[in-house]
Amino acid sequence: MSSALAIDNLDIWRTQLGLMPVPLFGQQNERRHVLLNGGKGNFCLDLTGDAHDHGAERDRAWSADVGHYVKVDRDTVRVWRWDQSSAETYTRGLVADNIVKFQTYLEERQPSKTSSVVSHFMSIYRQVRTMLGEQVTGPEALQAFLYLLASADEGQNGAVTRIDWSKLPRAQELAGSLSDLQRDGLREDMIRVRPGDQLKPIIPLVLRHASGRLFQEAHYLVELDPQLSFFGASEAKKVGRDSASGAFFTPSPLVRTVVEEALKAQPPINADITVLDPACGSAEFLREALRQLQMRGHTHRVKLVGWDISPAALAMARFVLDWERSQSNLDVEVVLEQQDALRLDSWNIGARLILMNPPFISWQGMGDAQKQRLTDRLGALASKRPDYASAFFYNAVNALPNGGVIGAVLPASLLDGESYVELRNTIAAEVKPHLIARLGSHTVFADAVVDAGLYVGVRGQLDRPPLAVWSNHKADSSARALRRLRSITPQTVKGYVADNGDFSVYAAEHLGQDGRSWAPRSYTAYRLLQEIHGLPLAKTLFDVSQGTITGLNSVYLVSREYAENLPKGERKYFRPAVVNNSIVDGVLNDTTYVFYPHGKGLEIDSEEMLLKKLKVFAADRLLPNKVALRKRSRIKPDQWWVLSLPRQRLDAVGPKILSTYFGGSGSFAWDPDGRYIPIQGYGWAPKTAEIAGCEEAYVALLNHPLTDILLSGVSNNLSGGQWNLSERYVNQLPLPKLLPDAPITETLIGMGSALNSGESPDRDLWTRAVYQAYGLKLQA
Numbered sequence: 001m002s003s004a005l006a007i008d009n010l011d012i013w014r015t016q017l018g019l020m021p022v023p024l025f026g027q028q029n030e031r032r033h034v035l036l037n038g039g040k041g042n043f044c045l046d047l048t049g050d051a052h053d054h055g056a057e058r059d060r061a062w063s064a065d066v067g068h069y070v071k072v073d074r075d076t077v078r079v080w081r082w083d084q085s086s087a088e089t090y091t092r093g094l095v096a097d098n099i100v101k102f103q104t105y106l107e108e109r110q111p112s113k114t115s116s117v118v119s120h121f122m123s124i125y126r127q128v129r130t131m132l133g134e135q136v137t138g139p140e141a142l143q144a145f146l147y148l149l150a151s152a153d154e155g156q157n158g159a160v161t162r163i164d165w166s167k168l169p170r171a172q173e174l175a176g177s178l179s180d181l182q183r184d185g186l187r188e189d190m191i192r193v194r195p196g197d198q199l200k201p202i203i204p205l206v207l208r209h210a211s212g213r214l215f216q217e218a219h220y221l222v223e224l225d226p227q228l229s230f231f232g233a234s235e236a237k238k239v240g241r242d243s244a245s246g247a248f249f250t251p252s253p254l255v256r257t258v259v260e261e262a263l264k265a266q267p268p269i270n271a272d273i274t275v276l277d278p279a280c281g282s283a284e285f286l287r288e289a290l291r292q293l294q295m296r297g298h299t300h301r302v303k304l305v306g307w308d309i310s311p312a313a314l315a316m317a318r319f320v321l322d323w324e325r326s327q328s329n330l331d332v333e334v335v336l337e338q339q340d341a342l343r344l345d346s347w348n349i350g351a352r353l354i355l356m357n358p359p360f361i362s363w364q365g366m367g368d369a370q371k372q373r374l375t376d377r378l379g380a381l382a383s384k385r386p387d388y389a390s391a392f393f394y395n396a397v398n399a400l401p402n403g404g405v406i407g408a409v410l411p412a413s414l415l416d417g418e419s420y421v422e423l424r425n426t427i428a429a430e431v432k433p434h435l436i437a438r439l440g441s442h443t444v445f446a447d448a449v450v451d452a453g454l455y456v457g458v459r460g461q462l463d464r465p466p467l468a469v470w471s472n473h474k475a476d477s478s479a480r481a482l483r484r485l486r487s488i489t490p491q492t493v494k495g496y497v498a499d500n501g502d503f504s505v506y507a508a509e510h511l512g513q514d515g516r517s518w519a520p521r522s523y524t525a526y527r528l529l530q531e532i533h534g535l536p537l538a539k540t541l542f543d544v545s546q547g548t549i550t551g552l553n554s555v556y557l558v559s560r561e562y563a564e565n566l567p568k569g570e571r572k573y574f575r576p577a578v579v580n581n582s583i584v585d586g587v588l589n590d591t592t593y594v595f596y597p598h599g600k601g602l603e604i605d606s607e608e609m610l611l612k613k614l615k616v617f618a619a620d621r622l623l624p625n626k627v628a629l630r631k632r633s634r635i636k637p638d639q640w641w642v643l644s645l646p647r648q649r650l651d652a653v654g655p656k657i658l659s660t661y662f663g664g665s666g667s668f669a670w671d672p673d674g675r676y677i678p679i680q681g682y683g684w685a686p687k688t689a690e691i692a693g694c695e696e697a698y699v700a701l702l703n704h705p706l707t708d709i710l711l712s713g714v715s716n717n718l719s720g721g722q723w724n725l726s727e728r729y730v731n732q733l734p735l736p737k738l739l740p741d742a743p744i745t746e747t748l749i750g751m752g753s754a755l756n757s758g759e760s761p762d763r764d765l766w767t768r769a770v771y772q773a774y775g776l777k778l779q780a
């Protein structure tokens with residue numbers, strides 16, 4: 001019963017809410033902690049019970065970059081939000097009885113980020129840059145900023161004495177080049193009470209809890225011209241975040257989870273340990289590893305090795321790790337090197353722990369040298385167009401000693417992409433997964449839209465199945481799934497299932513054991529796929545083909561009204577098109593048309609003929625866009641009006657099932673006359689004569705909500721939740737083989753035909769028929 005919850009016990013907060021406590025000031029036996037949740041809802045928890053210690057609560061929360069300061073006293077719980085001057089007081093019993101609601105309440109009442117401690121220090125960094133002028137580069141100005149920041153830590157043995165400045169050679173000199181007045185002004189801004197909201201920065205807390213985010217923000221600004229600072233941070237971010245080095249940063253909840261799980265994956269290491277991050281950025285992984293090793297009672301020597309190509313990242317890493325080391329009671333060695341990790345022949349430095357969020361760079365985004373290095377590293381495993389991160393993954397696995405652990409953030413495509421089958425196969429032979437996660441929210445990385453996965457594995461054998469972690473597209477699903485992990489131990493993994501519509505965490509016996517997809521799916525989909533295992537896959541029954549590519553939809557796609565108003569002779573060049581809103585609830589509409597001068601004697605051989613046959617359309621749409629149309633790839637300059645890639649083979653199929661490009665159940669329709677040209681969509685033509693004539697029955701199956709569950713088992717979603725219906729995914733959908741004269745086929749054909757004409761079949765009968773076709777039992 002929750003009423004008995006002793007909320008003055010830190011463990012209650014950890015176990016009941018899955019929060020991770022980190023000592024506020026980093027001292028032993030401290031009774032003040034920062035409780036880390038996920039992206040939001042982190043707070044300070046003060047269990048000192050010290051009635052005389054008051055006045056600095058808001059400053060502490062603000063400086064530690066969390067929303068609230070919560071103080072548990074004998075009878076009350078007081079809550080300060082840093083942007084509000086007074087505390088709210090609750091009875092202790094009320095909070096103890098409603099601890100989950102209390103957490104949600106904190107999560108939902110976050111102060112605005114615009115006045116956060118990170119924004120405050122970023123504005124100071126921008127001042128430093130402007131003061132130093134354009135001749136000083138971004139990374140150099142950062143060194144000066146770090147020096148000023150460390151100097152502002154006034155306490156005994158302040159931060160400035162704890163950093164090895166010889167590794168940041170321009171820091172002191174550039175800070176010294178500012179006038180006394182400038183330096184004093186900057187220092188004042190770093191330590192004094194802010195006039196507006198009366199908040200005072202506490203530098204040790206900023207360094208301990210906010211430096212990760214602070215340095216990430218700084219890094220985005222580092223590469224920019226100082227002029228850009230006048231536009232403010234949000235403008236600058238757009239420029240800074242999309243670099244060809246794949247340098248977006250890892251949000252703290254992900255770093256924390258990867259490190260926690262990597263340390264859980266193997267029994268504690270009672271020996272000296274080397275930890276490597278081959279693309280360390282500002283060393284968030286290395287710092288977290290040191291913190292967590294210490295919190296777990298590690299007593300031996302720790303060597304932290306970080307490589308990165310970016311000098312600015314290394315400057316921050318140097319600062320972060322020197323500072324962290326100075327706070328740690330462990331014997332810590334830090335080795336940071338500017339390295340292109342893929343140029344190194346071997347990563348074999350005896351690291352038992354390799355932690356990383358390597359650069360994600362698509363093949364198209366790489367320069368020639370990067371492509372070359374990647375293919376050299378992957379050797380025979382390089383297939384099609386791999387992501388840069390795949391070579392980091394492969395190298396890391398090869399460098400692990402037996403029993404060593406890898407914890408990595410990876411592009412989700414690596415988990416299920418066809419180009420990585422051999423790579424997965426090879427890695428699976430060496431490393432056994434402890435955890436594989438696929439995070440459905442594409443905004444896991446605050447500002448980069450990235451489809452990410454996590455992999456934690458051990459070289460050698462493991463005596464338990466891996467944990468599969470899946471979350472859907474909703475904003476907080478990933479954080480909730482990751483929080484759930486905190487209560488699972490290697491001993492409780494076997495048979496573990498936590499399933500909620502938005503995320504699942506479960507033991508998945510066969511996951512990550514060979515080259516097949518490693519992408520975890522929702523538990524419901526996982527179970528359903530197991531239940532209908534053995535049914536043919538869509539690819540054996542249908543030829544699913546991508547539709548026509550026009551090369552410039554804004555020119556070629558027109559509304560039905562537009563097409564109807566063209567002169568009669570021109571109308572025959574237009575066909576109804578399938579675009580993303582052409583199929584709604586299984587009903588096909590022809591509100592969009594496409595210019596289609598292909599097949600049926602409609603070819604246009606010369607510009608002269610074009611102008612003659614399509615006087616109106618050519619004058620209205622084609623000629624004004626001639627330059628852009630000629631620039632399309634695959635186009636011959638003397639045939640600039642044709643579509644980039646018409647799919648005449650698909651068109652020649654005639655009647656076919658159509659789907660949109662993105663969607664789910666409700667996105668499939670039957671085109672009995674073969675009139676439609678899929679543009680943002682796909683055509684499904686039977687591969688075998690056995691099922692010919694049953695297409696409408698398949699339409700009834702595909703439009704049923706069960707398809708959404710199956711799609712969640714084989715496809716990936718967009719940020720809005722729609723499934724990708726490309727052939728590479730839907731080919732894996734299990735489908736029953738429906739034969740024309742079977743009664744169930746007849747029933748389903750009736751339903752498919754009703755659906756296509758806009759009538760909904762009786763829901764229960766429809767479900768019963770679909771389940772029967774799949775051979776599934778309906779739960780009462």
Ligand SMILES: C[S@@+](CC[C@H](N)C(=O)[O-])C[C@H]1O[C@@H](n2cnc3c(N)ncnc32)[C@H](O)[C@@H]1O
Pocket residue numbers: 245246247248249250251278279280281282283284285307308309310313339340341342356357358359360
């Ligand atoms: C996605 S970031 C992650 C950094 C760090 N883990 C973090 O979260 O702050 C990738 C990092 O890889 C670095 N990088 C890119 N290419 C590299 C290479 N070839 N060798 C080493 N580091 C590289 C970038 O400079 C960037 O700091």
